Structures are given as structure tokens and as C-alpha cells.
Amino acid sequence: MSAAGSISVSSVQKIYDPKGASVHAVEDCSCEIPSSKFIAMVGPSGCGKSTLLNMIAGFDSPTTGEIRLDGELLVDASFRTPPNSDRVVVFQNGALFPWKTVLENIAYGPIVQKTKTREQAEEEAFELLRKAGNLERIANAFPGQISSGMQRRVEILRALINQPKVLLLDEPFRAMDTVSKSKMHQHLLDIHHNLKPSILLITHDLVEAIFLADVVLVMTTRPGTIKLSIEVDLPRPRSKEMILSERFIELQKQAIAAVHEEARKAFERGEKELA
Amino acid sequence: MINRSSKKLLLIIGITTSVILWYGLVQWTPFKSFNRLPDPLTVIIEWTSTDPDYGLSIFSKDYYLHILYSTYRATVAFFLALVLGVPLGIMMGWRPNFNAYAGALLDFLRPIPPLAWVPIAILILPGDEPAVIFVTFLVAFFATTLNTLLGVRSIDPDFLRAAECLGANSSDVLRDIIIPGALPTIFTGLQIAMGAAWFSLVAGEMIAAQYGLGFMILESYNLVQYPTIVIMMATLGIVGYSSSALIRFVGKRMIRWREQATGMGQGLETR
Numbered sequence: 001m002s003a004a005g006s007i008s009v010s011s012v013q014k015i016y017d018p019k020g021a022s023v024h025a026v027e028d029c030s031c032e033i034p035s036s037k038f039i040a041m042v043g044p045s046g047c048g049k050s051t052l053l054n055m056i057a058g059f060d061s062p063t064t065g066e067i068r069l070d071g072e073l074l075v076d077a078s079f080r081t082p083p084n085s086d087r088v089v090v091f092q093n094g095a096l097f098p099w100k101t102v103l104e105n106i107a108y109g110p111i112v113q114k115t116k117t118r119e120q121a122e123e124e125a126f127e128l129l130r131k132a133g134n135l136e137r138i139a140n141a142f143p144g145q146i147s148s149g150m151q152r153r154v155e156i157l158r159a160l161i162n163q164p165k166v167l168l169l170d171e172p173f174r175a176m177d178t179v180s181k182s183k184m185h186q187h188l189l190d191i192h193h194n195l196k197p198s199i200l201l202i203t204h205d206l207v208e209a210i211f212l213a214d215v216v217l218v219m220t221t222r223p224g225t226i227k228l229s230i231e232v233d234l235p236r237p238r239s240k241e242m243i244l245s246e247r248f249i250e251l252q253k254q255a256i257a258a259v260h261e262e263a264r265k266a267f268e269r270g271e272k273e274l275a
Numbered sequence: 276m277i278n279r280s281s282k283k284l285l286l287i288i289g290i291t292t293s294v295i296l297w298y299g300l301v302q303w304t305p306f307k308s309f310n311r312l313p314d315p316l317t318v319i320i321e322w323t324s325t326d327p328d329y330g331l332s333i334f335s336k337d338y339y340l341h342i343l344y345s346t347y348r349a350t351v352a353f354f355l356a357l358v359l360g361v362p363l364g365i366m367m368g369w370r371p372n373f374n375a376y377a378g379a380l381l382d383f384l385r386p387i388p389p390l391a392w393v394p395i396a397i398l399i400l401p402g403d404e405p406a407v408i409f410v411t412f413l414v415a416f417f418a419t420t421l422n423t424l425l426g427v428r429s430i431d432p433d434f435l436r437a438a439e440c441l442g443a444n445s446s447d448v449l450r451d452i453i454i455p456g457a458l459p460t461i462f463t464g465l466q467i468a469m470g471a472a473w474f475s476l477v478a479g480e481m482i483a484a485q486y487g488l489g490f491m492i493l494e495s496y497n498l499v500q501y502p503t504i505v506i507m508m509a510t511l512g513i514v515g516y517s518s519s520a521l522i523r524f525v526g527k528r529m530i531r532w533r534e535q536a537t538g539m540g541q542g543l544e545t546r
Contacts, residue, residue, distance in 0.1 A: 059436060083439040095437035099455040099532045108451070113442035142532040162441065 004198045005070045005086065005165025007033040007056055012065035013223075014051050025051045026062070027223030033166060036196040040213035042203055042259055044266040048224030049202045050092075053168050056200065058083035069165060085109055088159035089168045093175075094151050096143040102129070102154050103139040109162040121161075128157045132187070149180035153187060160195065169201040173208065182240070185212060189238055206255050210248060211238060218258040221266040228258045313502040318509075321502040329500035331491070331507075341507070342514060344486040349472050349518065352408050356415035356468055361461060364423025369453055374424075381420065389414045389475040393482050407479040407487075414475045415468035422464020426457030459533060462526035466519050473515045488514075 014026040026048040033039045041049050054060040056067055058074070058081055066076035074081050083089075088109075096105050106125035110116040116124070129135040132153060138146055143154070152172050159167055173181050189212060192199060203209050209216045210232055218228040230251060234242055242248050294315050301314040313321075321327050325334045332338060367374040389410045396406035430452065438452050480489030488507050495503035527534060 057436075057440065059439075083436065085440065085442045088440045089436065091433045091437065093431075093433065095431065095433040097434060097437075097452065097455070099458075099530075100451075108438075108443075109441035112438075112444070112447045112451075144532065158441070 004036040006035040008068045012062045015063045024223035027225050029225045031226050033198050033200050038192050038199045038213045039215050040201045040209035041217045042209050043219030044221050044263040047219045047221050053170050057087050057089045057168055085162035086165045088164040090155050090172045092171045096151055096155050098143050101140050106158045106161055166198045171202050210251050221262045318502050318505045322506045329503045331503050341488050341491050345488045348408050349476050352411035352472050353415050355412045356419045360416045360419030361423050364420040368424045368427025385417050390478050403483040407484050410479045411472050411476040414471040418468035418471050419464050423461050426460025430456035459530055466522050469518050
């Protein structure tokens with residue numbers, strides 16, 4: 001990862017269907033993803049976490065406010081930089097192309113961007129698979145033939161081959177069992193340690209957020225805004241044992257208090273899941 | 276689960292029962308008109324006779340000529356539908372603007388039964404042959420277009436977003452996401468199109484043709500050659516089934532990823 005980027009979100013507001021129902025999805029939201037930092041964003045369902053991520057990725061634009069990447073304007077109300085490999089998203093439900101093999105999936109970015117020939121890209125993809133824990137044996141498998149945990153790892157590799165300035169992870173471990181999840185956490189920590197990309201992780205899981213991130217941002221219920229920013233001062237490299245440390249539990253308590261208050265508000269309003 | 280050998284047995288029981296029912300319907304029912312239906316034995320004898328009473332059996336040249344004519348018409352119509360319907364369906368699914376003007380027209384034309392087109396087709400096209408092919412093409416075309424459209428629409432939008440993130444431009448998206456993503460539904464559509472093509476071909480041939488299985492069914496009726504009617508109907512069943520099977524086979528070859536994904540499970544990882 002040669003050049004990790006920093007994202008700054010300033011006073012972003014997003015209103016859906018401004019003429020009709022006027023749903024305020026995000027309200028006066030400001031935050032930073034500093035270069036090479038791991039930021040986790042937690043909050044109740046439908047609080048606008050994914051909306052924010054979509055705006056950073058370039059799929060959507062804010063109603064007011066702006067988002068910048070390394071100081072340069074990414075999106076505001078009237079301007080939108082289309083999605084590109086600067087900011088690669090790993091999706092909630094997985095979006096590996098089922099008709100391409102694992103290797104073809106990973107090599108896809110550099111090939112369509114024409115930064116590498118097919119041979120070079122596939123060679124590099126193979127190398128990434130090998131480094132990721134001797135996964136080269138699945139190079140020629142189709143995504144449907146490997147487990148969902150493995151699919152996620154491949155999808156993250158597919159993002160990393162492009163050397164994105166920011167990696168955007170939209171609840172990628174949501175549907176995973178505890179063991180696979182814990183493996184994925186280690187995998188992600190390794191990636192962050194070795195390649196130092198800037199990461200924005202959206203999650204429901206507080207333990208996951210604190211265990212992985214440098215900063216945990218707690219979002220309020222809709223309209224979403226940053227309620228609390230928790231600096232996670234646990235040392236790196238992180239290990240599983242830290243979860244039981246006093247400091248971890250203390251941080252967790254802070255976060256739980258904030259999140260539960262918001263979750264209760266959302267629940268009382270009878271919000272349906274929109275995330 | 277039914278295993279293979281008992282599946283075969285069930286199939287044989289099914290066929291035997293229906294042949295007995297057929298025989299019984301002809302021979303044992305009190306309704307007189309049912310006697311006009313030739314019984315299975317008569318049909319088999321006529322069908323395999325070297326000297327058939329009504330001129331058509333597996334040993335007569337004309338029998339194959341009729342099959343050839345019908346197959347030729349169905350094939351031409353099918354490929355026309357493929358060549359025009361698939362691109363149209365893809366454009367409609369991929370470009371909302373295109374759907375706005377093509378979709379309404381298609382929705383309006385689709386409910387018109389193909390046979391309603393026959394007189395106009397005969398009037399405007401040179402000769403009966405293109406008219407029969409046209410009505411056959413028409414149903415196949417609608418089935419192909421609509422299923423292709425459905426296929427494109429069923430693609431998970433995250434695939435499109437993922438491709439964009441990875442730097443794909445719109446022709447990359449078309450080639451790498453839209454077409455392969457829609458392919459399984461396109462093949463389902465092509466199978467339906469093939470079935471529909473035979474359906475309207477037979478009707479078209481009854482109205483405006485001098486050769487072909489549909490023509491021969493009506494002709495045999497007019498000439499009181501009842502066993503020939505049944506022979507032609509059975510032949511239609513065989514030819515129609517074969518054409519669908521062929522499309523299925525090609526589809527399976529072209530959509531390998533799907534077969535492997537569902538067939539092999541997750542065996543790779545435990546290796």
C-alpha cells in the first residue's frame with residue numbers, strides 16, 4: 001500500500017426524497033478517516049452508516065456538506081467523483097462475480113483499469129492468494145465452491161490488489177459464525193499491519209469494532225450523526241487476550257452505553273431495519 | 276430421494292399405464308366417436324411399416340421431408356429471435372431510457388396471439404413460407420426478449436457497484452457483468468422460446484403451408500388418415516423435446532460456473 005489516503009467528512013446531510021416524505025438519513029455528520037488508520041463505525045440499524053459509506057464510495061451524493069479525499073473534493077451536493085479503485089467497497093452480502101474464478105475476480109481491477117496485462121495481474125493475484133495463507137489452491141475455484149469466510153477473504157484481496165487509498169468495509173462479517181469471524185479479524189489485522197491502508201469498517205458488533213479499530217465512531221439513530229468518538233488506545237499488534245483486559249472492557253462499557261441508548265430510541269420509534 | 280433404477284421403473288410404469296389407458300379409451304369406452312382414434316397398436320404398425328397404408332412411416336421419404344420443413348422453419352425463427360431478442364432485452368434491462376420506449380410497444384404487442392398476425396403476415400410478406408416463419412419467430416422473440424430483460428434485472432446491483440469500484444467502464448460492465456449475469460435466465464428464455472416456436476409453427480403450418488408436421492396433421496384429418504395424425508403428433512413431441520434438450524445442453528456448457536457451484540458444494544476447502 002504505497003499511498004493510503006485520508007477522508008474528511010464535513011457537515012454532511014442526506015435527505016432522501018426531498019419533495020415527498022423527506023427522510024433525513026444523515027444529519028450534520030462530520031468525521032475523519034486519517035491516513036492508515038482503522039476506523040470502525042457502529043450504530044443501530046438504519047442510522048445511515050451505509051448511506052455515509054455509499055457517499056464516500058461515490059455511489060451517492062449528499063444533500064449538503066462535502067467529503068474530501070486527501071484534501072480534494074470527492075462529493076458535494078452538485079459534484080460527484082464516480083466510484084473508482086481509490087475507494088474500494090467490500091459489500092455486506094459479498095459481491096464476488098460468481099461467473100469468474102477466484103483468480104479472475106482478484107485480477108479484475110488491474111485488468112479493466114489497464115494498469116497491468118492479464119498475465120501480470122493474474123500472477124500478482126496468485127501471489128496475493130499465496131501470501132494470504134496458502135490460498136492458491138482455490139485460485140481456479142468459482143466463488144460458489146468456497147465458504148463464505150473464504151469468499152470474504154478473496155473479496156478483500158480483490159480490493160487490495162488495486163492499492164486503494166481507502167478500504168470501505170460494509171458489515172462484511174455480518175452473516176458469519178463466530179469462528180470464521182475471529183479468523184477474519186486476525187486476517188484483517190494482518191492486512192492492516194502489513195499494508196497500512198486506511199480502513200472504514202461498518203459493523204453492528206461492538207467487540208469487533210473495539211478489537212480492530214483505532215477509533216470507534218458511534219452513530220445516533222436516524223438522522224444519523226456522530227454521537228461519540230472513542231479513541232481505542234490498546235496497543236498493536238492486537239491479540240485475542242486483550243478482549244478480556246480491563247481497558248478493553250472499560251472501552252466496551254462506554255460504547256455499550258452510547259449504542260444502547262440509541263438502539264432503544266430506534267426501537268421505541270419502531271423503526272424497521274433499513275441498513 | 277428416488278434413485279436412478281426406481282426412477283426408470285416409475286417411468287416405464289407411467290408410459291405403460293398411459294398406453295393402456297389410450298387403448299382402453301379406443302376399445303372399451305361406450306362413446307362411439309372415441310373409436311375414430313387409432314389405438315396404439317395401429318399407430319405403431321403404421322409408423323414402422325415399410326409399406327404404410329396412408330403413405331407415411333419411418334421408411335418413407337416424405338415423412339422426413341415434413342420433419343425437415345418444420346425443423347427448418349423453427350430453427351430460422353428461433354435464431355432470428357435469438358439474434359434480435361437477446362440484444363434488445365439486454366439494452367432494455369441495461370439502459371432504462373431504452374426500456375421506456377421499447378417496453379411499452381412490447382407490452383402492447385405481446386398479448387396479440389401469434390395467429391392473429393397470419394393474415395397481415397401473408398399480405399405483406401412475399402409468399403406463405405416467410406409468413407409462417409414470421410409468426411413462429413414472433414412468439415419466440417417475445418419470450419427471448421422478456422427473459423433476457425428479466426435476466427439483466429435480476430443481477431444483484433452490488434455486482435455493478437463492485438465492478439465500478441474496481442474501475443470498470445460501461446463496456447466492461449456489459450461484457451463482464453450484464454451478459455454473464457443474465458445468461459442463466461437467457462437460456463431459460465431460449466428454452467421457453469423454442470417451445471413457443473413449435474407451438475405457433477404448427478398453427479401457422481395448418482393455415483399456410485404445403486409441407487411440415489402441422490400441415491400434415493390437418494391434411495391427414497381432411498383425408499381421413501387418422502393414424503397419420505397421431506404419428507405426426509408423436510413426432511412433434513420427439514422433435515420438440517430434442518430441440519429443448521439441445522438448448523439445455525448448450526446452456527450447461529456455457530454456464531459452467533453454475534453447475535460447479537451447485538454440484539460440487541464446498542469440497543475444495545477440506546482438501
